[in-house]
Amino acid sequence: MAILTGTIALSGETRLGSTIVVPKSHIRSRSISSLACQSSGTFSGVKLVNPGFRNSRNGRGSSCGRNSVDSKSIRARRFPVAFLPQAKENVKYLKDNWRHMLKLNHWVVRDYYKLVETVNSLEPSIRALSDEQLRGKTDEFRQRVRDGTTLDSIQAEAFAVVREAARRTLGMRHFDVQIIGGAVLHDGGIAEMKTGEGKTLVSPLAAYLNSLTGRGVHVVTVNDYLAQRDAQWMGQIHRFLGLSVGLVQSNMRPHERKQAYACDITYSNNSELGFDYLRDHTSEKKEDLVMRWPTPFNFAIVDEVDSVLIDEGRNPLLISSQSSKDAARYPVAAEVADFLVADYHYKIDWKDKSTELTEEGVAAAELALDTEDLWDERDPWARFVITAIKAKEFHQRDVHYIVKDGQVQIVDEFTGRVVENRRWSDGIHQAVEAKEGLRIQADTVTVAQITYQSFFKLYPKLAGMTGTAKTEEAEFLKIYKMPVVEIPTNLPNIRQDLPLQLFPVARGKWEKVREEVEYMYTQGRPVLVGTTSVEQSEYLSELLSDWGIPHNVLNARPKYAAREAEIVAQAGRKCAITIATNMAGRGTDIILGGNPEMLAKEIIENSFIGYMTTEAPNVDTDGAPLSQMALSKFKQSPTSVVRISSAIRAVSSICGRNRQSWTYREAKSKLQSALELASEKDELRLQQLAKGGGTESMGAHIALAYISLVRDCQVYCQEEGAEVKRLGGLHVIGTALHESRRVDNQLRGRAGRQGDPGSTRFLISLQDEMFRKFNAEWASNLISKLGLDDNIPIENSSFANRLLDLQKAAERYYFGVRKSLVEYDEVMEVQRKHVYNLRQAFLLDGADSCKERLYRYMQAVADDIVLPAVDSSKAPRFWRMDDILADFEDLLTKTYFDLPNYSAPSIILGKVTGEMLVESLETVRFEEKTGLDDAVLPGLPSLADHPSGLRRKASALKRWLEITTDGSVSEGEHQREVHLLRKYLGDVLIATYQEKLKKSSLSNSKIELLERVLAVKALDQYWRDHLINMNRLRAAVNVRSFGHMNPLEEYKIDGCRFFIAMLSAARRLTVESLLQPWVPMEDGSDLDLDYI
Secondary structure, X not given: OEEEEOOOOOOOOEEEOOEEEEOHHHHHHOOHHHHHHOOOOOXXXXXXXXXXXXXXXXXXXXXXOOOOOOHHHHHHHOXXXXXXXXXXXXXXXXXXXXXXXXXXXXXXXXXXXXXXXXXXXXXXXXXXXXXXXXXXXXXXXXXXXXXXXXXXXXXXXXXXXXXXXXXXXXXXXXXHHHHHHHHHHHOOOEEEOOOOOOHHHHHHXXXXXXXXXXXXXXXXXXXXXXXXXXXXXXXXXHHHOOXXXXXXXXXXXXXXXXXXXXXXXXXXXXXXXXXXXXXXXXXXXXXXXXXXXXXXXXXXXXXXXXXXXXXXXXXXXXXXXEEOOOOOHHHHHHHHHHHOOEOOOEEEEOOOOEEEEXXXXXXXXXXXXXXXXXXXXXXXXXXXXXXXXXXXHHOOEOXXXXXXXXXXXXXXXXXXXXXXXXXOOOOHHHHHHHHOOXXXXXXXXXXXXXXXXXXXXXXXXXXXXXXXXXXXHHHHHHHHOOOEEEOOOOOOOOOEEOOXXXXXXXXXXXXXXXXXXXXXXXXXXXXXXXXXXXXHHHHHHHHHHHOOOOOEEEOOOHHHHOOHHXXXXXXXXXXXXXXXXOOOOOOOOOOOOOOHHHHHHHHHHHHHHHHHOOOOOOHHXXXXXXXXXXXXXXXXXXXXHHHHHHHHHHHHHHHXXXXXXXXXXXXXXXXXXXXXXXXHOOHHHHHHHHOOOHHHHHHHHHHHXXXXXXXXXXXXXXXXXXXXXXXXXXXXXXXXXXXXXXXXXXXXXXXXXXXXXXXXXXXXXXXXHHHHHHOOHHXXXXXXXXXXXXXXXXXXXXXXXXXXXXXXXXXXXXXXXXXXXXXHHHHHHHHHHHHHXXXXXXXXXXXXXXXXXXXXXXXXXXXXXXXXXXXXXXXXHHOOHHXXXXXXXXXXXXXXXXXXXXOOOOOOOXXXXXXXXXXXXXXXXXXXXXXXXXXXXXXXOOOOOOOOOHHHHHHHHHHXXXXXXXXXXXXXXXXXXXXXXXXXXXXXXXXXXXXXXXXXXXOHHHHHHHHHHHHHHHHHHHHHHHHHHHHHXXXXXXXXXXXXXXXHHHHHHHHXXXXXXXXXXXXXXXXXXXXXXXXXXXXXXXXXXXXX
């Protein structure tokens, strides 16, 4: 299209504010003179963007009625005027093409076309197969993989099989570009496919191929709705080919989750997947695990991968337990924060979302709280006051959260949805509750945590797909080692992105939004307005309502969110106006003319719901009614009218005969069942069912009416879609620039899907949040110099480039934040992996392996007692032998003092003195070698159970090798004596435990269970404490930068020290628990593990 700026309207054009868009064919078919004649001799101030359109010497338009024509004009007529813009377009095309060819992405895609050719060549032979033969291909592929064939070798044939299965089950055939997308996923990359290009159909290609190994594939979406939709929709392909398909939803029980994860392909949302992983690592029994242990991860395909790994990457997944400590402090701190004044009592850093009390603020808070020191450890108030200030400044109602049923519900800033069962950590959620005057829920103590960045790196092979990832390619490569490949569109993109307009104040911006919406509404074009918060969407809704413009709103409020699918599906109808918060991951395309299935469903509900229930819908849970005022009326065919009438009689008959009236939700459920029946049964079978009686007959009547309506709606939506295309397609208005170009591109991508026409424009103001965060003073200074009114925008390419640079700066800043998070989390990642592997080993390993690990625990406890008291460079007589013996006595006897009915076991070292240890070690020093069977040192008590048998001797030898090679003892003249003392005291602990087992009346299975539970409980207890300590350390190390120390290095050093101490304490508690009495319950039926 060519663009004319001005105010006149020509036939066949679509006006966009002060800009007129003229189809290219229109310009090519008419000369500039004929266009000028239509405006009575002049262009009335119309200025062509392309200066090559001028055809007079002085630049003025020619007159229609001139009789004399000069020679230059005659020569100009020899060439069509359209030649100039066409030539310029050709030059631009060539430049763009060469620029495209110079990119690596061009050659990567070109290489994938070789695979496409192979898949296309296989299509005729695959299509000739029967359903059974096609399904048999799965078994054939599996056998070939078991025989050693690589997945790459069968990739083309597998893709051809999936393409044919999709054609037979869904009536959809993969385009060539979708085959390329599937190949990118299989190679562990990110397929960037524009909105409407069919990402959902791409995932089964890679999922099917990688499931052939039998190790499972996870298809990850951003919410339960999309996971369920894809499992039902795309699952038809996999089930047709003989694969099992599982679905994980938030309301499922553990055994249902376990069955889902055992399937060949499992659909889940990202949070459920992460929480199941964490829950498995807080389970105390093997039977409670739901994932495929010991190897739960094989291959994952992440839909909306940028949203999950970038936007959500900073948010840790937490499993917490409640703690009521300090809950009463939050309301008091909220009152203090309320009277403190910004920039006087405290300073705000909007970019880092941090606050700092000034001296005046500290004094005012101490006076209000009647305390001498906010940071007094005995009466700490500083944390609560600062948290209350953060809740006041950074967490705004109807922007970051909504209040429903007396609870604070978080609104996801990237998707605009309410996030169920999520709470802010570090006391922020309690502070917000206090600010709103709600009941303060208990503080939480972190039990397990992991970030999405760390979680998804657990997959040996990870792939993703999205419509916007190229701007974050560097981050994906650096953190996840995932390249981004731009997949070509199936049809050329003809969407027009209009110039950005900047307003001095928000009032002028919203007025311009209203004007543009109103103009598009009069033209009949559908409009989507993207806002960044619930507050903004409702402000604009009120503005449009005041001007009488019908519209629909989609934001986080339940009354709107409940109708999300219907609102988005019909947002492409003629005259439809939709105001929505961020559109990422909505899962429903905006189809020009509307979605016929959704329209038919809406008609069915409106036709029957009144006959099935007298109960009014609950707006908060069932959704607010949609605005239909501006939409064209749908005319039903005679067949549909007859079938709807028959269905109404069937419904009335059921309700009248049985005097039955369902609740609103029950009625909706029965209608949904009838619609599902329409997809499961053919029309002939439905007609047979309709002849019967009862509820089944009623459902068949409704299903028949739905099928007929879908046919009518398909014709109607196709005709209306063609009309909307002639009008210019969907127009998208962005009301703010986001901190990432990627989020803006997601909104733009809603227009111009699959080669449709469309346009976009962003209208922003200097009062938007991004300008406040990143201090774009240059923009304010420029506008103040120009002295523009509030309602006059700036539309300038250099200005737009400066704003683009501002967005890039914001992206770099947040990339730095995420990179810092990764660097810090890498420390926790190593520690978490070690703890979780150890935990799984206790739960899943065999009895002998578990027992051997416990013996190594006992040896480690002995080492922790011995090593601090010895020095290999000094003779044993200088070692602190009395301290060693005192610690051992404490370990073996202290747990019995509170149990009067139980006596301590015989203590092997009870009569051993420090002098005896020294004498024994000095004696053995002069021996050339010590045999493995010599279980005791000379002169010391013998052990009751020294190693006997091949397995026991092998275990003792392994421990001895670990003692001599672990590097915990520095080289010295008496290093050998240190090793012998460690070995002997470790054997003492093991022998004491074995003596206890011999005297125990418990069965071997109960002893095995008890050992596992005790080890896991001790590890969990100290791991929870370690998480708290590491979070506190993370907050504290930043202060060390003032001492010219690297906070990250300090975090690594101290974190490693904390971790070693945590493991040591867990081992000590485990050994103490094993050596103490195991108390049976009063009836003697089992063990009281909680008491232990």
